[in-house]
Amino acid sequence: MYSALAKTIEKIASKKINEERKTALKPLIDFIQQKVDDKKDININFICTHNSRRSHLAQIWAQVASKYFNIPEVHCFSGGTEETALFPKVSETLINQGLTIFRISDNDNPVHAIKYSENALPIIGFSKKYDSPFNPISEFAAIMTCSQADGGCPFIAGAEKRIPITYEDPKLSDNTPEHSQVYAQRSLEIANEMFYVFSMIKN
Numbered sequence: 001m002y003s004a005l006a007k008t009i010e011k012i013a014s015k016k017i018n019e020e021r022k023t024a025l026k027p028l029i030d031f032i033q034q035k036v037d038d039k040k041d042i043n044i045n046f047i048c049t050h051n052s053r054r055s056h057l058a059q060i061w062a063q064v065a066s067k068y069f070n071i072p073e074v075h076c077f078s079g080g081t082e083e084t085a086l087f088p089k090v091s092e093t094l095i096n097q098g099l100t101i102f103r104i105s106d107n108d109n110p111v112h113a114i115k116y117s118e119n120a121l122p123i124i125g126f127s128k129k130y131d132s133p134f135n136p137i138s139e140f141a142a143i144m145t146c147s148q149a150d151g152g153c154p155f156i157a158g159a160e161k162r163i164p165i166t167y168e169d170p171k172l173s174d175n176t177p178e179h180s181q182v183y184a185q186r187s188l189e190i191a192n193e194m195f196y197v198f199s200m201i202k203n
Contacts, residue, residue: 001068001117005098008191009068015192025193027163029200031141032071036201041073042066043140047156051080051127052087054145054167054190060094061191063123064116065198072203076123077140079130081148085109086125087171093183097191101125131157165193 001009017025028044035042044062048055059078066074085108091101094114105111105126113122128134130142142159147166156162167190173182 001064002098002100002115005064005116008097008188009195012188012192012195015188017193017196021193022196024165025197027161028141028143028165029197031161031163032074032197032201035073036071036203041075041139042071043075043077043136044143045077045079045130045135045140045156045159046143046145047079047081047130048144048146049081049148050084051078051082051129052084053090053170054186055080056086056090056125057094057187057190058143058145058165058167058194060099060114060123060125061187061194062197064099065191065194067116067120068195069198069201070203071198071201075136077135078125079128079132079135081130083109083129083132084127086112086127089170089174089179089183090187091125093180093187096184097187 032042046055046058055078059076063076095101100115101112103110104113109127112125114125115122138158139160141161141163142156144164145167167186170183170186173179
């Protein structure tokens with residue numbers, strides 16, 4: 001992994017997860033562990049209302065964590081209840097935390113290639129609905145990263161398991177002096193929890 005990213009991961013490793021969050025994360029751990037035991041692909045779709053902030057952060061950090069802990073056949077996706085665009089501050093935050101991101105299309109909803117090491121396949125990041133053809137249509141866990149999407153989508157077609165793991169929206173800090181700090185903290189919070197999840201998997 002990139003050296004700057006390795007430093008961020010060191011920071012993540014020093015943070016503890018409280019018991020309440022461990023309880024919230026356990027169903028995802030159980031889902032992944034069962035797939036590993038059954039030697040099946042692990043498909044995870046992180047879902048939020050606009051697929052612009054939290055769902056992307058969770059998708060990216062979960063994919064990085066799976067590679068860090070050498071858990072094979074993990075495929076992370078994200079989607080929203082509506083399509084918007086990956087919010088620029090998310091890209092900026094992830095670059096500051098050691099990832100490399102470049103645009104591979106330039107329009108109202110640009111497609112981004114996100115890399116955690118020189119030779120890794122990039123993670124593809126762009127806003128889409130959760131049931132987009134880009135995402136799996138069956139045999140996946142639907143992770144609801146915001147309470148609005150969790151409440152607004154009582155049924156996710158094709159999901160084997162639906163798991164609420166919600167985070168406060170960093171959008172609340174937009175146009176404030178705390179903007180950068182809040183996005184960095186939210187990204188690290190999500191990274192910390194995704195690393196905890198994959199650290200618990202017995203391969």
